[in-house]
Amino acid sequence: MGKALWWCLVLTCLLAPLPGDGLKMNLQNYCESWRMNVELHNIREFQVVPEECTEYIGKYVTSTQYKVDSQRTTEECLVYLSTSCNLKKDGFDAWIFDIDDTLLSTLPYYEDNLYGGRKLSVTSLEEWMKKGNAPALDHSLKLYNELKSRGVQILLVTSRKEHLRSATIDNLVAVGYYGWTKIIFRDPANELVSVKKYKSDVRKKIINDGYRIWGILGDQYSSIEGIPSPERAFKLPNPMYYVA
Amino acid sequence: MGKALWWCLVLTCLLAPLPGDGLKMNLQNYCESWRMNVELHNIREFQVVPEECTEYIGKYVTSTQYKVDSQRTTEECLVYLSTSCNLKKDGFDAWIFDIDDTLLSTLPYYEDNLYGGRKLSVTSLEEWMKKGNAPALDHSLKLYNELKSRGVQILLVTSRKEHLRSATIDNLVAVGYYGWTKIIFRDPANELVSVKKYKSDVRKKIINDGYRIWGILGDQYSSIEGIPSPERAFKLPNPMYYVA
Secondary structure: OOHHHHHHHHHHHHHOOOOOOOOOOOHHHHHHHHHHHHHOOOOOOOOOOOHHHHHHHHHHHOOHHHHHHHHHHHHHHHHHHHHHOOOOOOOOEEEEEOOEOOOEOOHHHHHOOHHHOOOOOHHHHHHHHHOOOOOEOHHHHHHHHHHHHOOOEEEEEEEEEHHHHHHHHHHHHHHOOOOOOEEEEEOHHHOOOOHHHHHHHHHHHHHHOOOEEEEEEEOOHHHHOOOOOOOEEEEOOOOOOOOO | OOHHHHHHHHHHHHHOOOOOOOOOOOHHHHHHHHHHHHHOOOOOOOOOOOHHHHHHHHHHHOOHHHHHHHHHHHHHHHHHHHHHOOOOOOOOEEEEEOOEOOOEOOHHHHHOOHHHOOOOOHHHHHHHHHOOOOOEOHHHHHHHHHHHHOOOEEEEEEEEEHHHHHHHHHHHHHOOOOOOOEEEEEOHHHOOOOHHHHHHHHHHHHHHOOOEEEEEEEOOHHHHOOOOOOOEEEEOOOOOOOOO
């Protein structure tokens, strides 16, 4: 084969588009698309953050961007409350909050567990929760206090189990959350159904008790989806784990 | 006031935290949090992209990241189809596609309209649609063909109006989409209800006709939310406009 032809072949290979869609994707593109599709609820039931993306996810959840994204979510709750909710102020206007990564941050735990890159050990997570050292998410605390000051009843619905009750309450109060109307933990009878079903059933009881659920703030789709629906649901970002 | 005291005051001001949450946010943080909260469906019914973010949004929708994000969404459709759908192959397995910014891209139009920063003129958008020059979204075309090859019936449900029928069909075929089972346009009787209601009503009819809707791919929550629900819905990113 002549040298010219050989060089021609090499050049053709170098200049040819990539196989597939010809999309030149780098690791950051890949991890960002993973994260975005988790938030869009297109990727579901993942057990761990993909190994090659734990660094990317770690950077995000410890960034200013994560805080700004979350702050915007809580600000939208207030916009909605001020523009679209006709509060009756009869003691039955209610708002539901999830606890983990909604009111309290589990980030210190996940920092020691590859930001979701290690398969969840319930025992070790509960050990950590029992210490009661979870920090508040500042923007959530601000929303919590604003709702309280507007006379909205605050209902905390968590998938933490009953045996974590006192540690959780101590933790909440220590970082500034108090004055809620109800706090509901998962009892052992509920542990066989999905969190989505458990939380939906709790909402049914709450509505039967006469409350109007104006909104929910949660970081998991299982906290905000399912029937009965609230008037509006707000989803905080959380790419570290998935609760079904 | 002594010079030392004066300098002490200056230093105190310089070192003091920012007011509010002390969050040092720049324009990029702000625009990214706007985009993220649009995709999370926390921000709804926006009329235009905020003026200060049109450049940021323009950069995103013309980036590799937008393509990679969208590609990942369509790949997740196939993962779901291969792992969770027990197709009966009796001619009633169905998949619903939205058209604009799902199968066809309106990006060339929005490039001339500040990427969503200009309030929508239905007349000018429809003029553009009539030309039939909208390009295909490559990853969606790939999914479309894959579904077709697996014997899934393809149903196109669009909020484009009847008078755009022939231009739309010409456009679809020209870029590679053909072999669908039904294509449903909005007739004038439907124009008074929301797109979400119109699309839900269409799904009701489709189910009454005996189809099993395994999934929907759309870029708007109004294409995928509402009762009856499909088994799964997949949301493509689209921060340029909101359809209620």
